[in-house]
Amino acid sequence: MNIFQSLSLIYELYFKKGLPDLDKIQSWGLLAVKIGQIHALRLDFLSPEKCQHLSTLYRKNTPISVEDINILIDKEGGDAFRENFSYINDKPLATASVGQVYRATLKNGEFVVVKFIKANFKEHFERDVNRIKKFFRIVLFLYPKLKKVGNPVGILEDVERYTLAELDMRNEIKGGEMLKNIAQEYSEKFDLSLLSFQKLYPNLTSENVMVSGFINAPSVDELLSQGLFTYQDMLNLFFIQGFYIFIAGKFHGDIHPGNVLYDGKQFFFVDTAFIGEVGDRIRKGLFFFFEALSHYDYPECAKWLNEMAEKRIEGKTFDDFTKDFIDLYQDYTGSTVSQVSLTQQMMLTIKLGVNAGMEFEQGIFSIIRSLMYLDGMVLKCNPNAVLVQDMRPFIDAYKSAV
Numbered sequence: 001m002n003i004f005q006s007l008s009l010i011y012e013l014y015f016k017k018g019l020p021d022l023d024k025i026q027s028w029g030l031l032a033v034k035i036g037q038i039h040a041l042r043l044d045f046l047s048p049e050k051c052q053h054l055s056t057l058y059r060k061n062t063p064i065s066v067e068d069i070n071i072l073i074d075k076e077g078g079d080a081f082r083e084n085f086s087y088i089n090d091k092p093l094a095t096a097s098v099g100q101v102y103r104a105t106l107k108n109g110e111f112v113v114v115k116f117i118k119a120n121f122k123e124h125f126e127r128d129v130n131r132i133k134k135f136f137r138i139v140l141f142l143y144p145k146l147k148k149v150g151n152p153v154g155i156l157e158d159v160e161r162y163t164l165a166e167l168d169m170r171n172e173i174k175g176g177e178m179l180k181n182i183a184q185e186y187s188e189k190f191d192l193s194l195l196s197f198q199k200l201y202p203n204l205t206s207e208n209v210m211v212s213g214f215i216n217a218p219s220v221d222e223l224l225s226q227g228l229f230t231y232q233d234m235l236n237l238f239f240i241q242g243f244y245i246f247i248a249g250k251f252h253g254d255i256h257p258g259n260v261l262y263d264g265k266q267f268f269f270v271d272t273a274f275i276g277e278v279g280d281r282i283r284k285g286l287f288f289f290f291e292a293l294s295h296y297d298y299p300e301c302a303k304w305l306n307e308m309a310e311k312r313i314e315g316k317t318f319d320d321f322t323k324d325f326i327d328l329y330q331d332y333t334g335s336t337v338s339q340v341s342l343t344q345q346m347m348l349t350i351k352l353g354v355n356a357g358m359e360f361e362q363g364i365f366s367i368i369r370s371l372m373y374l375d376g377m378v379l380k381c382n383p384n385a386v387l388v389q390d391m392r393p394f395i396d397a398y399k400s401a402v
Helices: 003-015 022-027 030-039 048-058 069-075 121-142 145-149 152-166 169-185 220-225 231-248 280-294 298-308 315-328 342-356 364-381 392-399
Strands: 085-088 099-106 111-117 209-213 250-252 260-262 267-269 275-277
Touching: 003 022, 003 030, 003 121, 022 030, 022 048, 030 048, 030 121, 030 152, 048 342, 069 099, 121 152, 152 169, 169 209, 169 231, 169 250, 169 275, 220 260, 220 364, 231 250, 231 260, 231 267, 231 280, 231 364, 231 392, 250 364, 275 364, 280 298, 280 364, 280 392, 298 315, 298 342, 315 342, 342 364
Parallel strands: none
Antiparallel strands: 085 099, 099 111, 111 209, 250 275, 260 267
16 A cells, blocks of 8 residues: 555545545555454444445455465475375465465365465565554644544554454464363353364464364355345354353454354354453443343443443533433334444444543454444344344353353
């Protein structure tokens, strides 16, 4: 992404009166897409319509041109790497903005997939980030009001942090193992039998390549597009992700429907390089917030939102906030997901709190991102669902361990 494109991106996100041009944003590369995705969560300073429009960047994807697999293998040890396999398909099973995935067979007969990061991709990304950081600092010096609107340098640093995590395949191994260990730790308290994890091969994994077991299952995204993912399936997935958020405080940080596979019996979490994490204050506060929300107890919701904040409000400020909170939720009771989006309502709620003087840790946006994905899945499989009521059994199940 060059300087001219950076200027254009700022215009599309902050100053354009209409909706941003998503095709343009995608044409400017991964960094531009990641910045757009982060802004989809920032209803605290962008309009609901713009956030909703930008959220489609989580699903839209412009594949990279296919790179010769032999070049990728040679960068990972060449013949020494090839010796582990009896067969590697030279046609990619999938391509994405970052890398390519291939079917393969190990010499012991196990079917696997090999995922490569595109050659020199990390270096190009870091170069673009450093260039754009310098540019944004100049823009902020000339137009300091922009920092009050969204602080593009801070947003860029957040994008850099989790994208670099995704660009190191070893983090996907660590993330998968972490989620698996958490599930095992709580296996006697919670029924997580619907969740499975792909077999990982750390000895064949490095920064730019990962080998994992082949899973013969479609993605939830594919199932939703075919009308084959039921609302009960969705609730089961919601229960699993809710467990990680509310109980463990560590969760799959990029749980879009393409990163969950489902064979009709088991869910498989993939692309686990980025693990969302929140402290006990957010974890517990959010749980009790949703417990109150599931019973439409809005004054209690307002109380727990304040408890979640790193900087809280008191006295008349809190009383005024509670009245505004109740007004915000006046049409929420009994509403379906198609009538009132849970994600949009949560973002408006955070915005209301911030405007009242609350401050929240950055990790809360990872949770909102998860809710955005889950909310979108519910909308596709059952737009008439009253999700917040259907969450009540989950809330009751979680409560013993919060």
